[in-house]
Amino acid sequence: MTIARYFEDFEVGAVREFGDYHVTEAEILEFAGKYDPQPFHLSDEAAKKTLFGGLCASGWHTCSMVMRMVVDAMPPGENGALGSPGLDELRWLKPVFPGDTLRVRSTVLDKKESRSRPDMGSVFLQNEGVNQKDEVVVRFKPIVMYRKHPQG
Amino acid sequence: MTIARYFEDFEVGAVREFGDYHVTEAEILEFAGKYDPQPFHLSDEAAKKTLFGGLCASGWHTCSMVMRMVVDAMPPGENGALGSPGLDELRWLKPVFPGDTLRVRSTVLDKKESRSRPDMGSVFLQNEGVNQKDEVVVRFKPIVMYRKHPQG
Numbered sequence: 001m002t003i004a005r006y007f008e009d010f011e012v013g014a015v016r017e018f019g020d021y022h023v024t025e026a027e028i029l030e031f032a033g034k035y036d037p038q039p040f041h042l043s044d045e046a047a048k049k050t051l052f053g054g055l056c057a058s059g060w061h062t063c064s065m066v067m068r069m070v071v072d073a074m075p076p077g078e079n080g081a082l083g084s085p086g087l088d089e090l091r092w093l094k095p096v097f098p099g100d101t102l103r104v105r106s107t108v109l110d111k112k113e114s115r116s117r118p119d120m121g122s123v124f125l126q127n128e129g130v131n132q133k134d135e136v137v138v139r140f141k142p143i144v145m146y147r148k149h150p151q152g
Numbered sequence: 153m154t155i156a157r158y159f160e161d162f163e164v165g166a167v168r169e170f171g172d173y174h175v176t177e178a179e180i181l182e183f184a185g186k187y188d189p190q191p192f193h194l195s196d197e198a199a200k201k202t203l204f205g206g207l208c209a210s211g212w213h214t215c216s217m218v219m220r221m222v223v224d225a226m227p228p229g230e231n232g233a234l235g236s237p238g239l240d241e242l243r244w245l246k247p248v249f250p251g252d253t254l255r256v257r258s259t260v261l262d263k264k265e266s267r268s269r270p271d272m273g274s275v276f277l278q279n280e281g282v283n284q285k286d287e288v289v290v291r292f293k294p295i296v297m298y299r300k301h302p303q304g
Contacts (some may be wrong), residue, residue, distance in 0.1 A: 022197060033215075034216075034220065034247045035216035035217070035219050035220045036216070036219050036220065036223060037220075037223055038223055038226075038233065038235075040221070040235065050234065050235070051234055051235060051297075052235065058216075058219070059235075059236060059238075060215055060216045060219050062214065063184075063212055063215075064186075064188070064210075064212045064213075064216070065185035065187070067187050067188050067210070067212050068186065068188065068189075069191055071188060071190055074190075081190065082202065082203055083190075083192065083202070083203060083204065083211075083244075084211060084243045084244065085240050085243060085244060086241070086243035087245055088241060088242070089238070089240060090239050090242065091237060091238035092235075092236065092237060092238055105292075137199045140238075145203075149300075
């Protein structure tokens with residue numbers, strides 16, 4: 001299952017699931033050490049005293065793992081992804097623990113042609129990171145700019 | 153300049169600036185290689201053909217750098233930060249390039265005591281990443297849970 005290649009290929013309402021990301025303790029510690037060195041992301045002992053209940057990934061790390069699965073699901077070769085101006089309503093719903101396996105569920109909420117740039121448009125998605133228990137661990141609504149098909 | 157330690161210490165309307173993060177090409181490439189391997193985050197040549205105009209950091213990397221500055225600005229020792237349920241209205245406003253130096257501007261928008269947990273509350277912030285030209289590169293509104301002062 002790959003992501004649509006160009007703006008025209010996104011169908012509002014379409015849902016795609018993809019990805020298979022195995023979360024390791026080593027990677028949780030490495031990311032947290034660099035970018036989010038709070039005790040509950042660095043030590044299982046410290047995390048057990050918190051709302052998380054055990055060592056868990058930084059929320060930014062969870063988003064980054066989702067992003068990696070999104071990029072891996074892009075069709076090979078040239079594609080129309082032009083970057084993102086942002087996202088709305090990001091919620092970290094469950095902790096991500098060592099040993100979890102994540103996948104992505106991506107829903108096309110809406111799409112709009114650009115007024116100023118007739119060769120591109122914006123796609124409004126809902127992306128969810130889902131773990132091996134089918135729990136949604138993160139949900140957010142990215143806006144992604146896509147080029148239209150070169151042949152129009 | 154440090155961040156407030158406990159829920160009571162956050163004053164609605166207060167603005168704090170902190171951090172000093174030097175962005176290197178090596179770190180941009182390392183993060184993108186792991187989490188966001190799109191051409192414009194991996195190659196200056198590829199990025200020159202895009203809206204970004206040159207090699208730039210993954211948006212998730214930019215957020216992660218902001219997070220690191222936030223954690224570094226937390227007061228030393230025990231603090232009341234309990235994690236975040238999410239954020240709203242994230243916008244990547246300008247690309248982040250190698251050689252940029254970022255800082256954080258954090259504004260307290262609102263705060264609310266928890267109804268179910270009298271020992272904690274939610275703090276509503278606006279965090280901005282700002283570069284050396286005083287351009288806001290990223291803006292988002294995180295919700296952060298904070299413990300109240302142990303002595304009440």
